[in-house]
Amino acid sequence: xxxxxxxxxxxxxxxxxxxxxxxxxxxxxxxxxxxxxxxxxxxxxxxxxxxxxxxxxxxxxxxxxxxxxxxxxxxxxxxxxxxxxxxxxxxxxxxxxxxxxxxxxxxxxxxxxxxxxxxxxxxxxxxxxxxxxxxxxxxxxxxxxxxxxxxxxxxxxxxxxxxxxxxxxxxxxxxxxxxxxxxxxxxxxxxxxxxxxxxxxxxxxxxxxxxxxxxxxxxxxxxxxxxxxxxxxxxxxxxxxxxxxxxxxxxxxxxxxxxxxxxxxxxxxxxxxxxxxxxxxxxxxxxxxxxxxxxxxxxxxxxxxxxxxxxxxxxxxxxxxx
Amino acid sequence: xxxxxxxxxxxxxxxxxxxxxxxxxxxxxxxxxxxxxxxxxxxxxxxxxxxxxxxxxxxxxxxxxxxxxxxxxxxxxxxxxxxxxxxxxxxxxxxxxxxxxxxxxxxxxxxxxxxxxxxxxxxxxxxxxxxxxxxxxxxxxxxxxxxxxxxxxxxxxxxxxxxxxxxxxxxxxxxxxxxxxxxxxxxxxxxxxxxxxxxxxxxxxxxxxxxxxxxxxxxxxxxxxxxxxxxxxxxxxxxxxxxxxxxxxxxxxxxxxxxxxxxxxxxxxxxxxxxxxxxxxxxxxxxxxxxxxxxxxxxxxxxxxxxxxxxxxxxxxxxxxxxxxxxxxxxxxxxxxxxxxxxxxxxxxxxxxxxxxxxxxxxxxxxxxxxxxxxxxxxxxxxxxxxxxxxxxxxxxxxxxxxxxxxxxxxxxxxxxxxxxxxxxxxxxxxxxxxxxxxxxxxxxxxxxxxxxxxxxxxxxxxxxxxxxxxxxxxxxxxxxxxxxxxxxxxxxxxxxxxxxxxx
Numbered sequence: 001x002x003x004x005x006x007x008x009x010x011x012x013x014x015x016x017x018x019x020x021x022x023x024x025x026x027x028x029x030x031x032x033x034x035x036x037x038x039x040x041x042x043x044x045x046x047x048x049x050x051x052x053x054x055x056x057x058x059x060x061x062x063x064x065x066x067x068x069x070x071x072x073x074x075x076x077x078x079x080x081x082x083x084x085x086x087x088x089x090x091x092x093x094x095x096x097x098x099x100x101x102x103x104x105x106x107x108x109x110x111x112x113x114x115x116x117x118x119x120x121x122x123x124x125x126x127x128x129x130x131x132x133x134x135x136x137x138x139x140x141x142x143x144x145x146x147x148x149x150x151x152x153x154x155x156x157x158x159x160x161x162x163x164x165x166x167x168x169x170x171x172x173x174x175x176x177x178x179x180x181x182x183x184x185x186x187x188x189x190x191x192x193x194x195x196x197x198x199x200x201x202x203x204x205x206x207x208x209x210x211x212x213x214x215x216x217x218x219x220x221x222x223x224x225x226x227x228x229x230x231x232x233x234x235x236x237x238x239x240x241x242x243x244x245x246x247x248x249x250x251x252x253x254x255x256x257x258x259x260x261x262x263x264x265x266x267x268x269x270x271x272x273x274x275x276x277x278x279x280x281x282x283x284x285x286x287x288x289x290x291x292x293x294x295x296x297x298x299x300x301x302x303x304x305x306x307x308x309x310x311x312x313x314x315x316x317x318x319x320x321x322x
Numbered sequence: 323x324x325x326x327x328x329x330x331x332x333x334x335x336x337x338x339x340x341x342x343x344x345x346x347x348x349x350x351x352x353x354x355x356x357x358x359x360x361x362x363x364x365x366x367x368x369x370x371x372x373x374x375x376x377x378x379x380x381x382x383x384x385x386x387x388x389x390x391x392x393x394x395x396x397x398x399x400x401x402x403x404x405x406x407x408x409x410x411x412x413x414x415x416x417x418x419x420x421x422x423x424x425x426x427x428x429x430x431x432x433x434x435x436x437x438x439x440x441x442x443x444x445x446x447x448x449x450x451x452x453x454x455x456x457x458x459x460x461x462x463x464x465x466x467x468x469x470x471x472x473x474x475x476x477x478x479x480x481x482x483x484x485x486x487x488x489x490x491x492x493x494x495x496x497x498x499x500x501x502x503x504x505x506x507x508x509x510x511x512x513x514x515x516x517x518x519x520x521x522x523x524x525x526x527x528x529x530x531x532x533x534x535x536x537x538x539x540x541x542x543x544x545x546x547x548x549x550x551x552x553x554x555x556x557x558x559x560x561x562x563x564x565x566x567x568x569x570x571x572x573x574x575x576x577x578x579x580x581x582x583x584x585x586x587x588x589x590x591x592x593x594x595x596x597x598x599x600x601x602x603x604x605x606x607x608x609x610x611x612x613x614x615x616x617x618x619x620x621x622x623x624x625x626x627x628x629x630x631x632x633x634x635x636x637x638x639x640x641x642x643x644x645x646x647x648x649x650x651x652x653x654x655x656x657x658x659x660x661x662x663x664x665x666x667x668x669x670x671x672x673x674x675x676x677x678x679x680x681x682x683x684x685x686x687x688x689x690x691x692x693x694x695x696x697x698x699x700x701x702x703x704x705x706x707x708x709x710x711x712x713x714x715x716x717x718x719x720x721x722x723x724x725x726x727x728x729x730x731x732x733x734x735x736x737x738x739x740x741x742x743x744x745x746x747x748x749x750x751x752x753x754x755x756x757x758x759x760x761x762x763x764x765x766x767x768x769x770x771x772x773x774x775x776x777x778x779x780x781x782x783x784x785x786x787x788x789x790x791x792x793x794x795x796x797x798x799x800x801x802x803x804x805x806x807x808x809x810x811x812x813x814x815x816x817x818x819x820x821x822x823x824x825x826x
């Protein structure tokens with residue numbers, strides 16, 4: 001194939017949605033390094049990455065749901081519940097507490113998935129309800145007070161925040177999840193079916209795919225990753241509380257959309273979410289340096305989500321917007 | 323000499339791959355009922371959609387009372403006096419009759435944003451009286467039966483005359499499909515009364531009815547005018563002739579390659595029944611055989627095919643594949659039985675348009691590209707290239723989204739998908755719809771080749787010629803039952819007229 005043919009083929013398969021996020025990232029990085037010369041220092045960048053690890057893991061889980069064309073609003077309370085479970089059970093179970101927290105995540109996803117598919121309740125409503133349920137249960141179980149992990153048990157947590165080869169372990173963990181989800185998305189039946197369902201559920205059904213089963217798997221994956229991100233949070237905060245994951249939902253959705261995964265489903269993927277996280281990382285740093293009020297930052301992310309969806313949504317596929 | 327209230331002049335409309343309307347002309351005079359007939363795909367619905375503002379013509383003009391109009395929405399069309407009673411009822415069942423009659427036109431009863439219900443009710447009573455319907459306008463629409471709803475729709479359409487100072491032009495699209503004998507007579511008597519204050523276009527497959535109620539008849543064929551008849555001077559046979567007149571071009575359908583089916587029965591269907599759709603459908607499909615179902619809307623043929631594809635389970639009856647009874651209750655059951663369904667609506671049920679060729683072909687059976695539990699993009703690419711070559715699929719590259727392929731090439735991807743699963747039976751639902759002529763011939767060629775290899779086909783074709791040209795056997799269906807079984811061997815093909823009389 002000649003070079004020109006290759007270029008033409010590339011042009012026909014790529015759209016500006018593919019290119020925009022990376023271009024945005026590059027522009028932001030350039031702006032930041034002009035504004036703050038210390039920005040590009042490895043120490044700085046790695047520090048930023050470890051702060052974003054939680055968000056990345058949460059975003060990766062949400063990516064699969066958005067690829068389906070659905071949404072999971074319950075990820076923050078699920079993460080918070082995971083922090084509570086971890087903090088409460090460490091004294092008795094040690095590392096086993098983390099396993100329980102992950103199992104809880106899978107269970108929460110299973111529940112949501114079954115309600116969504118078998119009772120035919122739109123994901124928006126099913127996960128909104130789940131959000132309420134887990135928030136409430138979180139408060140009850142923790143007695144509305146943060147639970148700290150005593151110094152004696154601290155070693156269960158610090159292995160995550162310690163450095164290996166100069167990089168915080170949390171970064172390795174997040175990157176491991178990134179690789180895992182990348183493989184799931186591109187090299188497994190599950191990933192293929194999720195993409196197909198999001199892009200054309202009816203045709204996928206006619207091709208004989210068990211739609212409900214794979215949707216449930218997707219919700220289980222999302223909630224388990226939310227629980228995992230909760231575990232990362234609990235190690236950073238040395239404890240657990242029902243409010244620990246506040247504010248994460250908006251950002252987790254923002255990173256998926258900003259990265260270029262379409263809200264209508266079928267297009268996008270975990271690598272794009274990774275780019276989205278990098279964009280948010282840089283944006284956060286910029287806003288902090290500019291002294292923007294943290295509460296206002298929520299408003300900024302809200303606005304960004306609206307703008308990003310307005311730019312990327314494929315209106316030809318959804319003629320009636322509700 | 324009556325005035326011409328509606329004139330359609332040289333209207334053309336093209337969709338990707340198909341010329342839906344080609345310079346058609348039509349005139350409707352005051353106080354006249356004009357019939358519009360033609361096969362599926364002749365262009366009737368396209369013209370109607372243009373008249374009511376849902377489509378824009380590429381060329382030509384529409385004149386209402388001598389003035390050119392170009393409605394860009396249904397509301398605009400009603401402002402010009404054009405409105406339609408739809409085939410698939412358009413009333414909102416959760417609203418009352420009066421709300422439906424004035425839906426979108428409540429301004430006459432609104433003051434400062436508040437609706438005067440009493441006034442609306444009085445007005446609604448007036449409109450209902452015009453169609454002789456004795457009904458409380460406050461009744462909720464979901465409580466009414468189909469025939470009454472149709473009358474309410476008619477009242478809604480006629481209500482327009484009070485808004486536009488002119489007599490309305492009313493279009494009725496297949497109004498009798500949901501009605502039984504008595505209700506049809508009632509409708510006709512009301513139409514006679516309506517005629518005194520409106521001009522009417524009556525579109526229907528039921529030719530006896532068209533002959534009963536209309537003054538003149540237009541026949542469309544392949545998007546063109548095929549004839550204009552004066553009702554009292556014509557008969558069913560002449561209409562039939564004009565509807566299907568084109569000579570069958572034998573080699574277009576590769577009749578020379580038509581084979582005799584083998585002895586083995588691949589699918590045996592016994593008394594397949596689904597209440598409201600079809601009844602006691604029984605047949606045997608042999609290896610290498612092509613059986614077509616011929617019938618109009620409501621004949622049940624699409625529903626029977628969907629039942630065999632696992633998409634719309636039958637209520638009763640038995641299906642046996644190679645001798646053993648099978649419950650085909652889902653697409654995966656049908657696929658396991660070796661049945662591949664090529665749907666009418668390719669873009670929704672046949673292909674995932676936003677995925678490329680490879681992922682679409684591998685979707686029913688990923689084991690073709692799975693090594694040790696993981697998908698191999700390389701295998702997929704090789705598979706896509708194999709099918710692109712084998713089926714001569716014209717695509718910018720193997721990674722091109724199916725969205726960007728032409729109708730014919732999209733269809734080839736759908737066929738490849740099933741061939742990759744070693745399908746034994748193809749159910750083809752309007753397989754050449756939206757496919758250009760060249761690609762159509764490729765599809766016909768392919769069907770012959772596959773039949774020779776022993777694959778059997780159930781076919782719902784777009785036109786009677788296609789039905790006759792391709793099949794070994796034709797089942798005509800009407801109102802859910804098989805009305806006749808006509809053999810169509812290559813050297814003795816039946817004529818369209820032989821089929822139509824069993825279809826309508």
